Amino acid sequence: MxxxxxxxxxxxxxxxxxxxxxxxxxxxxxxxxxxxxxxxxxxxxxxxxxxxxxxxxxxxxxxxxxxxxxxxxxxxxxxxxRDIALDEALEIFELRAVMEMYIGRKLAETCTAAQTKALRQWVDAMDAATKAGNAQDFHRFNLEFHDALLQLAGNAKFTAHYRRLIKELSLIRRRNLTVESMAVYTREHRQIVKAIAARNAEAAGQAMFDHVMNSRERTLQNYYPAPEAPLAAPAPARRRATRTTAEA
Missing domain, CATH: 1.10.10.10 (Winged helix-like DNA-binding domain superfamily/Winged helix DNA-binding domain)
Structure with a gap:
């Protein structure tokens, strides 16, 4: 042999x-x-x-x-x-929100005009997917947008941990994608890019943090939708007055 x-x-x-x-x-x-x-x-x-x-x-x-x-x-x-439990997903959202705040602050200080232009193009692509009602394309562009932000931050160790969290959340977040929510996500992404382009570290960090926490809230609402309002009890039938001979 x-x-x-x-x-x-x-x-x-x-x-x-x-x-x-x-x-x-x-x-x-x-x-x-x-x-x-x-x-x-x-x-x-x-x-x-x-x-x-x-x-x-x-x-x-x-x-x-x-x-x-x-x-x-x-x-x-x-x-x-894997089937991610809601409690675990909510914890991941909280951890991710803090990480996103760091990314937003850093990019507001380091992003070039060409880089912010590229970020706007991703947001435009998400906007087009939203108008077409294409959740699959929106999801892909959304992941690419956040991964681009991550790469621009330039921290390899940070990147490895962040990407794992994103993949785990992807197992549960797809149910959040409706035409209405995609439009909300797109507006939030535009606000993020606007703050980064303005070099406003405080606003960029807060916009990133709020974006993730809003997504956390939407996830929670999708699991526990608001209870339907109880049906109103029918109004009692009004008795018609009977005219007596004396009243006639």
């Missing part, structure tokens, strides 16, 4: 890792695009066939997705898309 040299073995491992990474990215894309629903079971063999790979890269991709917080692995049961 042929024995691989250390160099060939290393190359084979890198190729395997690279393929697993590609598989992870595709499964992640499908999860975030709601092709798989929270709580849905993911099957190695089915995904391997769908993606045209062996089961090994899918198994490794599952491990990486588990570490990223997008799936959960249950012993003897399999791998499932």
């Amino acid at each position: 042929a024995v691989q040299s250390p160099t060939n073995a290393a190359i084979a491992q890198l190729q395997g890792n690279s393929l697993a990474g590609l598989v992870q990215n595709e499964i992640e894309r499908m999860i975030l695009a709601s092709e798989f629903q929270p709580g849905e079971k993911l099957t190695e063999s089915t995904l391997a066939t769908r993606l045209g790979v062996s089961r090994g890269p899918v198994r490794e991709a599952f491990r990486m997705l588990d570490e990223a917080g997008l799936v959960r692995t249950e012993k003897n049961r399999g791998v499932f898309v």
